[in-house]
Amino acid sequence: MPKRPTDHPADAASARNSSPASKPARPILPPSPDTPTPLLGNLTPSQFMRRYWQKKPLLIRQAIPNVEAPLSREEFFELADQDEVEARLITHFRNKWQLEHGPFAPDELPSLKQRAWTLLVQGVDLYDDRARALLDRFRFVPDARLDDLMISFASDGGGVGPHFDSYDVFLLQVKGKRRWRISAQKDLTLQPGLPLKVLQHFEAEEEWLLEPGDMLYLPPHIAHDGVAEGECMTCSIGFRAPSAGELTAQFLYHLAERGDAAARPDALYRDPQQAAVDRPAELPAALIERVGSILAGVKWSEQDIASFLGTYLSEPKPSVVFDPPQRPLNEARFISQASKSGIRLDRKTNLLYNRRFFFLNGEETPFNGAKKWLIDLADHRCLSAKRFVTLSDDSSVTALLHEWYCAGWIQVGELA
Ligand code: SIN
Ligand code: CO
Numbered sequence: 001m002p003k004r005p006t007d008h009p010a011d012a013a014s015a016r017n018s019s020p021a022s023k024p025a026r027p028i029l030p031p032s033p034d035t036p037t038p039l040l041g042n043l044t045p046s047q048f049m050r051r052y053w054q055k056k057p058l059l060i061r062q063a064i065p066n067v068e069a070p071l072s073r074e075e076f077f078e079l080a081d082q083d084e085v086e087a088r089l090i091t092h093f094r095n096k097w098q099l100e101h102g103p104f105a106p107d108e109l110p111s112l113k114q115r116a117w118t119l120l121v122q123g124v125d126l127y128d129d130r131a132r133a134l135l136d137r138f139r140f141v142p143d144a145r146l147d148d149l150m151i152s153f154a155s156d157g158g159g160v161g162p163h164f165d166s167y168d169v170f171l172l173q174v175k176g177k178r179r180w181r182i183s184a185q186k187d188l189t190l191q192p193g194l195p196l197k198v199l200q201h202f203e204a205e206e207e208w209l210l211e212p213g214d215m216l217y218l219p220p221h222i223a224h225d226g227v228a229e230g231e232c233m234t235c236s237i238g239f240r241a242p243s244a245g246e247l248t249a250q251f252l253y254h255l256a257e258r259g260d261a262a263a264r265p266d267a268l269y270r271d272p273q274q275a276a277v278d279r280p281a282e283l284p285a286a287l288i289e290r291v292g293s294i295l296a297g298v299k300w301s302e303q304d305i306a307s308f309l310g311t312y313l314s315e316p317k318p319s320v321v322f323d324p325p326q327r328p329l330n331e332a333r334f335i336s337q338a339s340k341s342g343i344r345l346d347r348k349t350n351l352l353y354n355r356r357f358f359f360l361n362g363e364e365t366p367f368n369g370a371k372k373w374l375i376d377l378a379d380h381r382c383l384s385a386k387r388f389v390t391l392s393d394d395s396s397v398t399a400l401l402h403e404w405y406c407a408g409w410i411q412v413g414e415l416a
Pocket of ligand 1: 118151152159160165169171224226234236
């Protein structure tokens with residue numbers, strides 16, 4: 001399934017090894033499906049999914065009361081200066097939209113006193129545990145659909161212009177104020193010749209001023225325009241939007257790589273009946289027919305689809321680099337530490353599963369018995385010390401976990 005398409009103002013994959021901010025994240029579990037939560041305006045996640053998800057916008061006042069921005073302004077600017085990070089600067093000076101790609105040294109950014117600019121950083125959850133913890137609150141939606149946490153900083157009057165996105169988004173105000181105007185208009189024609197997607201005609205139907213802690217949910221294709229009123233920061237929790245074309249192309253690639261889709265994958269093309277020709281450039285009709293029958297023989301099962309989705313969706317974004325511990329604990333010390341403080345998935349790790357397999361950072365492995373603890377690790381992204389102790393007698397489990405720890409895929413310690 002593809003990641004969100006690049007019509008997002010700051011949408012691209014990137015990663016960085018270490019966080020500029022080391023303040024630990026607090027463990028925040030997603031609300032359970034049938035518990036009302038302020039995050040969703042006191043709806044339960046089940047009610048929200050039934051009534052709003054992919055259907056209609058929802059404004060939630062004080063979704064996260066006393067919210068704190070995951071990064072301070074200075075930490076955010078520091079992040080935007082990193083090579084691996086996808087940062088974009090959008091300015092609207094003298095009525096002209098401009099877009100520049102980072103990294104941006106602090107002196108390359110417009111002055112804080114200058115109006116109408118915004119800096120956006122994609123995938124902040126990959127670089128900072130607090131951002132990852134914020135994203136985790138939205139895990140009442142399957143991980144397979146969750147994309148990333150983008151943060152935007154805007155000076156007074158800053159924004160990315162009226163536009164629409166092709167995926168669902170929660171827009172959480174974390175600092176300062178932003179005025180959002182939205183419209184379910186049918187006309188989604190874009191202004192031609194601009195470096196970013198700005199609607200030609202935007203007719204707001206509703207308007208709200210969002211303050212810290214307020215959140216706006218938008219399904220795909222709702223036109224929206226958010227303008228900062230004074231300096232502000234907004235977190236955008238975005239989802240993957242699969243296009244049928246991309247899914248098909250990636251699935252066929254997956255099948256081809258596995259090499260077992262065709263009945264006889266190694267059989268070479270043969271044409272013992274080919275006659276001599278006087279039009280050598282013409283594609284032989286028999287060739288088309290023969291290849292057609294090879295393609296018609298391509299077979300796949302439901303498990304092939306699950307394998308494709310599991311490996312494809314758990315594949316880390318292209319620039320993700322894991323940080324193996326510099327001086328790893330040996331297995332005995334790892335077991336003793338983890339028995340005291342538990343383990344957690346690294347913030348960059350993706351772990352999905354289905355009935356028969358688990359998919360860790362793009363690799364598929366059959367469960368082979370070891371199922372429950374892996375499912376818990378995937379669903380909670382951590383295992384408590386107490387839970388780890390119950391596993392520590394099984395040397396195949398501890399060896400596997402130690403291997404993952406040495407690769408930087410898991411960390412010792414529950415989420416702070
Ligand atoms: C922003 O944070 O400025 C833009 C987010 C969006 O409209 O999708
Ligand atoms: Co948008």
